[in-house]
Amino acid sequence: MSDKKGRGARRSDRPPAADALKEKRDAFLHTFFKRGAELTDEIVHDNRRLREELAKLEAENTELKTQLASDRAIRDLLTKIEHLEREKARLLSTVRESEEITGRITNRFSEVESELESFANLYVASFQLHLTPDVGAVVRHIKELLEQLVGARSLAVYFVDEPRRCLEAVATAGVDAGSVPTIPLHEGQPGGEVQAAVERAFLTGVARVAEGENPPRPAACVPLILGERSLGVIVIYDLLEQKRRFVTVDRELFKLLGAHAAAAIVGAFHFHKSGERIPTPSELRAITS
Template identity: 65%
Template sequence: MTEKKGRGPRRSDRPAANVAADLKQKRDAFLHTFFRRGAELTDELVHENKRLRDEIAVLEEENAALKTQLASDRAIRDLLEKIEGLEREKSRLLSTVHEHEEITNRFTNRFAEIEQELESFANLYVASFQLHMSLRARAVARNVKELLVQLIGARSLAIYFLDEQEKRLVPITSEGVDLAILPVVKLHDSATSDPVGAILERTVLTGIAHVTEGEITSRPAACVPLQLEDRVVGAIVVYSLLEQKRRFVTVDRELFKLLGAHLGATLVAAHLWTTGDGRLPTPDALRAMCA
């Protein structure tokens, strides 16, 4: 083991007081350093603490903001769900409304149809009633003309009856046009240049009514054959309509059918009744005829 040399005097060489002072100085220096370091550390810790507190505060703020946002998101999600629910309800209600509208429309249309049918029935009832109310030829003619004017809206018209022997159609009564100027129409006269006469002839020969479709722009507006049993015995000619009446409607066509089916028989019956001086047939005669 070697001894260290040249390091100054050994401790044992110095006086004790110096050693104590030296130790005290070292202790003080140590303590000073220790407390300074302690103070520095404390400062650092305080700073660090403050920084962390600030960070926590920031994080708490962020957290609070996130919480708020989350709550807001939830509220929005709830609202969106509610909106979806309401949209579904709205769709269901709209669908119900459409269904009800369709039902209402169906009822409205049906109501209009029934109104129209009622009107048709009323007109046909009145026409039938008036047509058969009298067996006097003049009254029958007057009633038919009135029917055509008041119910159909005819301005000018004539009723032609068949002359079987001469094979021609003769006007027997008219309204809105002078009977005297109305032509007699020969049947099977292909040379006729009168368009009204041609339509009249065709109507009687075929038994098919001519009733203008749509707006009436030419004459005659209508020509309706008078049926008696299985024969055509004449025709109603409607030359023109009242100013306010532009076209025929469904009920007019029904009235034409009724008149076409009944007027021939009514006129013939009126003639027989008048020529028979209004005498009733005997029950025996009728029974024999009905048998």
């Protein structure tokens, strides 16, 4: 308290040097604060500028981040597309394989269908051919088989007359019996086209069956074989309008008729001639032993 009193009491009494010092101090303080204010202004200004720059950088950063995300998304999508392309290729390959398998199964199915039909026709043909020991019925069945199963419009069944060296028609269908000529066996000498074909089939024992659509006359000549001997020929002159060509089953049927028809005819003939006598077991044993 006394010190305070003392300082107040002494102000007017201060020496000039002290005043000068005070002025210097005030000047310094003024300059200091002014400079401080300027610095503060500068700092505020710099701070604002930096904030703006920061905001700008943040905006850029966000933009870059978006772009980066977008690039990543595109990369992801490209990877996904690549994966899907591979999957598509795999599925297409599976589809192709499945189609091939389906195609093979379909083909096999139609082959089996065709074979089944062939077997059915051959079964019926064989059954009917040996159904009766009556010659007339056997020949009728042969004609029927050719008409109904093959689709023959006109045909003749020739049998050999060995003493006269000629082939004579024993049955016809779809053609006047009187118009079917006897065919002399010239052994290669030229005759009409049909006659030559019939003769050739008889002499060679080889069937001639036309290939392709709308076959020329005769459409087929099938030799009738018994053992090693040719006994006759089935000749098909024309096919029905709706029957355009021979198919596999027809050729199989020709083979069957070629191998069995003569036996059926000859067997039925001898059975009839013998008064329908059947052999005794001892007779059969004598022949087979």
